[in-house]
Amino acid sequence: MKAVFVKREGGGVELRDVEVPTIHEGEILVRMKACGIDGTDIEKAYGKPITPPMLGHEVVGEVVESKSPEYEVGDRVFVHHHVFCGKCYYCLHDSYTMCPLFLKTTIEPCGLAEFFRVPKINIDRGAALKLSPNLSWEDAVFIEPAACVLKALRRVDFKAGDTVSLVGVGPTGSLFIKLLKFLGAALVSVADLSEFRLKMAKKLGADIVINPIQTDFGEICRRATDGIGVDIGILGTPTAKPIQTLLQTIRRGGKICIFGAPEKGEKVELDFSWFFINEVSIITSYSTSEVETTLIHRLIENGKIFFNDLITHRFRLSQAEEAFEVAKDASKSLKVIVENE
Numbered sequence: 001m002k003a004v005f006v007k008r009e010g011g012g013v014e015l016r017d018v019e020v021p022t023i024h025e026g027e028i029l030v031r032m033k034a035c036g037i038d039g040t041d042i043e044k045a046y047g048k049p050i051t052p053p054m055l056g057h058e059v060v061g062e063v064v065e066s067k068s069p070e071y072e073v074g075d076r077v078f079v080h081h082h083v084f085c086g087k088c089y090y091c092l093h094d095s096y097t098m099c100p101l102f103l104k105t106t107i108e109p110c111g112l113a114e115f116f117r118v119p120k121i122n123i124d125r126g127a128a129l130k131l132s133p134n135l136s137w138e139d140a141v142f143i144e145p146a147a148c149v150l151k152a153l154r155r156v157d158f159k160a161g162d163t164v165s166l167v168g169v170g171p172t173g174s175l176f177i178k179l180l181k182f183l184g185a186a187l188v189s190v191a192d193l194s195e196f197r198l199k200m201a202k203k204l205g206a207d208i209v210i211n212p213i214q215t216d217f218g219e220i221c222r223r224a225t226d227g228i229g230v231d232i233g234i235l236g237t238p239t240a241k242p243i244q245t246l247l248q249t250i251r252r253g254g255k256i257c258i259f260g261a262p263e264k265g266e267k268v269e270l271d272f273s274w275f276f277i278n279e280v281s282i283i284t285s286y287s288t289s290e291v292e293t294t295l296i297h298r299l300i301e302n303g304k305i306f307f308n309d310l311i312t313h314r315f316r317l318s319q320a321e322e323a324f325e326v327a328k329d330a331s332k333s334l335k336v337i338v339e340n341e
């Protein structure tokens with residue numbers, strides 16, 4: 001079968017022929033139907049990633065072989081690649097994604113493959129969610145990224161009526177716009193360098209969209225909040241530099257959320273005293289867990305929210321290299337989906 005991997009040299013991705021995984025007791029084999037490409041996949045393919053090298057983790061498909069009593073051939077599933085143990089110190093203190101088990105768990109060989117094996121531990125920990133027949137693959141493929149966004153909003157303690165600024169509206173950053181509007185944000189103000197992505201952001205419901213090179217984002221956000229600044233600022237870029245732009249939008253006592261995965265070793269200079277005297281908190285959010293995937297699944301299944309209007313491109317698995325080239329081009333793509341032929 002075909003599966004996508006990071007090229008051994010030179011960056012980018014390549015298709016390789018690998019064996020269809022063999023499943024053991026308690027496991028399932030899934031035929032991939034759709035898989036999203038996100039910022040961390042791009043970083044794995046072209047940058048210096050801090051996340052594991054597996055490509056394709058926003059994946060949905062159909063069970064084609066089952067050695068688990070809970071799943072039958074033909075079941076449609078969303079599968080989360082990482083699970084937490086539920087009993088270690090981190091899990092007992094709500095730091096599920098910091099659980100030592102979390103990064104040790106994965107699917108084999110990856111989500112961007114014709115078939116993948118779901119290990120017993122993922123099954124046991126509730127990582128494979130059954131999808132109802134009327135839920136489309138393109139709706140379900142957003143369960144993982146939307147769950148990451150929901151987790152971040154919970155970590156910054158977002159409340160209805162809050163005002164929010166967002167720097168970087170790539171494929172996952174854009175999900176913030178939809179969830180924030182759905183959850184009752186009073187203002188969603190976004191900045192990005194890509195005119196294409198700003199246009200998409202406006203369509204998705206952002207109240208203010210600006211290019212920070214041309215316009216002072218801090219001033220725009222303050223003007224929209226009676227000179228106060230926003231309650232929450234989200235850094236959705238895979239680089240730390242725009243944090244300076246983001247900080248100019250924040251009110252005293254506000255919070256910023258580091259959401260886009262920075263490259264390994266990324267550094268930025270910050271005025272420490274400013275954070276202290278203005279009581280601005282920095283909160284980070286990494287990945288997601290079944291705590292949020294199950295909630296997003298329910299919201300999507302019940303027709304409360306959908307995200308498929310973010311999709312700009314669809315590719316077949318055999319076109320994976322092209323899919324990645326398009327996905328990394330911020331001037332023409334937002335969400336890129338890879339489908340099995």
Ligand SMILES: [Zn+2]
Nearest residue numbers: 085088091099
């Ligand atoms: Zn744990």
Ligand SMILES: [Zn+2]
Nearest residue numbers: 038058144145
């Ligand atoms: Zn993702």
